Amino acid sequence: MKMLGLDHVNVRTAKLAEMVRFYENVLGLRSGARPDFPFAGAWIYIAENPVIHLVEVAEECASIEPKIEHFALRATGLTELTERLTQADIRHSVDRVPGVPIVQVNLEDVDGNHIHIDFHSDEMAGRE
Structure with a gap:
């Protein structure tokens, strides 16, 4: 298998x-x-x-300590997403993954589910 x-x-x-x-x-x-x-x-x-x-x-659904902490999606267009989140007043963070060329945008959906959207770190060029 x-x-x-x-x-x-x-x-x-x-x-x-x-x-x-x-x-x-x-x-x-x-x-x-x-x-x-x-x-x-x-x-x-x-x-x-x-x-x-x-x-x-x-x-x-009642959730005290979820067993699935998050799910992740992979994307391109880091700036577009962060601008969209800011305009919608959605709290988020942009975090580099140590030792891996990935940048995560961490956010929550309407129900509070943790999601991170993964981008290649090249998309951080000019943002730091």
Whole structure:
């Protein structure tokens, strides 16, 4: 057996419409086709791949110490993202990964899920 990669992340939310808007408007992803499950939800796509599956729940999920601390996406356009986050007044940090040519933009979605968006460190040129 050979693993080929991570397929998707499944996120339960009581704020489905807000979460879809966040992933579309803030991160520039798009919602798209989803199987006709017997529960509400949305699939959020990167290109042709539905990488974030949102599942609507009636009440916000209780979370004291999550076992999954974050999920990460890879992107280009560091300046565009940080400007978009600043304009939307979304708290974030830009952090270099020691010893690796990666810069992370750390932020939270509408439900407080930690996400980091990874960029090649070359995109930091002229920003420091």
